[in-house]
Amino acid sequence: xxxxxxxxxxxxxxxxxxxxxxxxxxxxxxxxxxxxxxxxxxxxxxxxxxxxxxxxxxxxxxxxxxxxxxxxxxxxxxxxxxxxxxxxxxxxxxxxxxxxxxxxxxxxxxxxxxxxxxxxxxxxxxxxxxxxxxxxxxxxxxxxxxxxxxxxxxxxxxxxxxxxxxxxxxxxxxxxxxxxxxxxxxxxxxxxxxxxxxxxxxxxxxxxxxxxxxxxxxxxxxxxxxxxxxxxxxxxxxxxxxxxxxxxxxxxxxxxxxxxxxxxxxxxxxxxxxxxxxxxxxxxxxxxxxxxxxxxxxxxxxxxxxxxx
Ligand SMILES: *Cc1c(COP(=O)(O)O)cnc(C)c1O
Numbered sequence: 001x002x003x004x005x006x007x008x009x010x011x012x013x014x015x016x017x018x019x020x021x022x023x024x025x026x027x028x029x030x031x032x033x034x035x036x037x038x039x040x041x042x043x044x045x046x047x048x049x050x051x052x053x054x055x056x057x058x059x060x061x062x063x064x065x066x067x068x069x070x071x072x073x074x075x076x077x078x079x080x081x082x083x084x085x086x087x088x089x090x091x092x093x094x095x096x097x098x099x100x101x102x103x104x105x106x107x108x109x110x111x112x113x114x115x116x117x118x119x120x121x122x123x124x125x126x127x128x129x130x131x132x133x134x135x136x137x138x139x140x141x142x143x144x145x146x147x148x149x150x151x152x153x154x155x156x157x158x159x160x161x162x163x164x165x166x167x168x169x170x171x172x173x174x175x176x177x178x179x180x181x182x183x184x185x186x187x188x189x190x191x192x193x194x195x196x197x198x199x200x201x202x203x204x205x206x207x208x209x210x211x212x213x214x215x216x217x218x219x220x221x222x223x224x225x226x227x228x229x230x231x232x233x234x235x236x237x238x239x240x241x242x243x244x245x246x247x248x249x250x251x252x253x254x255x256x257x258x259x260x261x262x263x264x265x266x267x268x269x270x271x272x273x274x275x276x277x278x279x280x281x282x283x284x285x286x287x288x289x290x291x292x293x294x295x296x297x298x299x300x301x302x303x304x305x306x307x308x309x
Contacts, residue, residue, distance in 0.1 A: 006026075020258075020290045028069070034067075035294075036144040037141035038067055040141065051077065052122050056081045057080055057082060059087045061082075067132055078102065079104060081118065088301075091301050135174065139214060142212075142214070150182065152289065167273070170194030170231055194232065195272075196232060196233040
């Protein structure tokens with residue numbers, strides 16, 4: 001069984017007190033938020049005897065790695081649909097190959113059709129395929145972080161304080177949606193700030209809103225308080241996978257000062273966004289929690305590209 005206990009600690013005191021939740025240290029396949037999300041899907045997959053797991057992810061997808069690895073752990077076949085792009089192969093893709101996940105490359109415009117065709121072909125061959133949306137998006141993915149929020153509130157209650165702000169890298173937004181719901185369910189009052197790694201604010205926020213509605217619908221409960229969605233797209237550095245010198249400086253700073261690896265696509269961008277946000281809004285003397293959502297193989301891919309070039 002995989003231990004779900006998160007690792008939260010105070011790593012730096014300056015104008016604010018900074019805490020970090022090391023989801024990257026979850027003990028399965030370099031950890032990350034995709035472990036928690038996918039453990040929920042795999043519970044369903046295993047109890048309903050599916051034979052083949054299909055998902056979607058880019059060449060840098062941490063989600064695809066975790067799906068491939070949980071499939072191999074449980075003796076299930078796995079197919080990953082990946083869009084053809086200029087993006088380089090990362091260590092995530094390499095790991096998928098070593099554990100025998102099959103990758104199908106397809107033009108971005110034909111992703112939907114390719115997924116459908118793959119599922120149909122598998123069924124025709126007598127397999128029972130299960131499809132997990134890209135990023136582990138969906139009710140069970142959101143639920144993973146509703147449940148995880150309890151650890152955050154327990155940690156701060158035991159230590160007699162409240163996290164005033166929680167920051168994280170936000171992609172599909174399911175992790176952020178889960179935390180927002182947890183904040184509501186636990187009667188906590190943290191301000192949760194998602195730093196976008198890809199999407200514009202309007203799209204990102206509306207997807208999170210839908211996630212939250214879907215969660216309350218499916219679980220048959222209701223919001224207790226006013227729901228506030230903060231999804232910032234002002235630190236995108238040009239888009240998904242793109243980064244700038246400020247992000248690189250924070251990557252070096254976090255490794256050298258705190259021993260925390262960050263990658264340029266997700267956590268490095270989020271840390272940079274967090275520090276800029278705190279400064280721009282003149283936020284001081286607060287308890288800040290950064291959720292380290294994982295992506296360690298991408299730290300190594302970044303180093304390789306930088307120093308092997
Ligand atoms: C997938 C991922 C995210 C984004 O999570 P969402 O729930 O899709 O918003 C953030 N950080 C890392 C390292 C990820 O792999």
